[in-house]
Amino acid sequence: MKALALDLGGSHAACGVVEDHRLVDCATFDTANACSLRAVLPRIAATFARLADGARWKDAGYSGLAVGLAALVDARTGSVLGTNGKYDDASQIDLHAWSRETFGLPLALENDARMALLGESYAGAAKGFRDVVMITLGTGIGGVAMIEGKLLRGAHSQAGCLGGHFPVILNGRPCNCGALGCAEAEASGWSLPQIVREWPGIAGSTLSRHNSVGFQQLFAEATAGDHIAMAIRDRCLAIWATLAVALVHAYDPELIILGGGVMQSAAAISPFIETYVQSHSWTPWGKVRVRAAELGNNAALLGAVPVLMANSRIADHLFIQRGDSSVTQDE
């Protein structure tokens, strides 16, 4: 199967061309300051056009465009259920129409973290596993669950995809989601600068020399021996490991996959979390393994094929319902 893939995370948009298990081509651009999805759509279209050198996707045998969005998504109806400070206009845009008009292709929508787990399951570290939790450490924290080979969705499509929003610190920092002390509010890309800024004695740390502290700077300064950087790093590791225990107790996985941009900052994250989870979770059946994602930032893009395979019937159905006969006749 050939597919277009679009990963709309918190700070980047990644456009990919996927053929079965391979990412054939890919281009990424920065969206850290983008609030409106509508404003980003032309740039996405232009990026795909450049990737293909102006090819007509449908004629070239592409099955569809799979979109992973950092939002609550109902993949069954292809709609956006809720956003969280990023792309808040997404639910007002008919992305299906946009995709048909721009690429001549049907579109399938999925939560970005779920699409990354599908990618790792299809072509990466979760291949062959049926019970997997994936934690995506990036601008936000994704936490998604696959149980007995199926993504957990629940009544309103929000079961098994809000793992970053389990509170792990009682009365902790306010999160965008409304809760206090979520893992995401305490140790994610967006919350880290604030945590660093407010850390006691930060002025004496090498971290204060950086204009903006991301996990790359944090891990580098900790490795260089800065005590405050070490303390903040260790606190982040403890929060992620504690979250991993909560996810084990919630979803009963055999395997935890760690992905997201933060994983590029330190090879030690996976072993640390594996040791912690194995000694602090209750799993009489055996030991949960923890592995780094194999597909890195491309995990969600490689989820395009399983997302489209799962959604092809729904997509067809939607086109028929909308009376778009020009498309359905071609299908």
Next chain:
Amino acid sequence: MKALALDLGGSHAACGVVEDHRLVDCATFDTANACSLRAVLPRIAATFARLADGARWKDAGYSGLAVGLAALVDARTGSVLGTNGKYDDASQIDLHAWSRETFGLPLALENDARMALLGESYAGAAKGFRDVVMITLGTGIGGVAMIEGKLLRGAHSQAGCLGGHFPVILNGRPCNCGALGCAEAEASGWSLPQIVREWPGIAGSTLSRHNSVGFQQLFAEATAGDHIAMAIRDRCLAIWATLAVALVHAYDPELIILGGGVMQSAAAISPFIETYVQSHSWTPWGKVRVRAAELGNNAALLGAVPVLMANSRIADHLFIQRGDSSVTQDE
């Protein structure tokens, strides 16, 4: 359907006779100091014999004995997977043989908190709801999930039933389960006395007059105006409410049911948690309702009928596998 029901919680054993949606008869005895299940079995048999005045259960049309156990249970195979400091010999006992020999009835085994949710779903506050989380506040904290009408079980039968073991306090108190800062380790019947004992300034509190502090004493002294009792009560409420948010984000319920012995101590628990959950969880579809269990301590007993209905085929299958023809021929 007529059934025997046995609820083996952390501090009590409840024996019940159930006819469809009614608990016909019931007797409870204290097991707070019992560690061995084998030692308790004769007392259970005697209690049921007294309830029935020596009736032969099978001849009287009873379908089976449903047992809810405070342990990790695989209801599909009827086996105990793990215990947590209570009835640690349970996995070495053939409860199925014991039930056949003692009552002439097949036995179905379930986790006690799951059986309570099935009871509330069958005959109580969760009737008509398909997406429900039940939190049982007792000696331990149960947290179980029903999604789209089915109990969530997972690969090793431990998904959706360890809600009391989500850590909510980073590096908090060690829990029997191995984790740190679980809701159960921070605000349950077994952890409360230790929390009270270590509270700064406890000697000046009216709580120090009690030999042993349970939630009944805590809520009574807080209502009477003792400031330390109020502070501990408020901390427990915050922990339960925070756990409820985590469970909403994990399982996407429409309804949270609060049960367990602690609920008898204060009518204010449900409204407090409902207000907190509605303002601190991310549910763009609407508002999660929080209700007190209607069946009180009898919830698990009334789960006997759904447990046996779900397990009758499995039970038959097990008897055939074990070659117990005397039982299967009678079925």
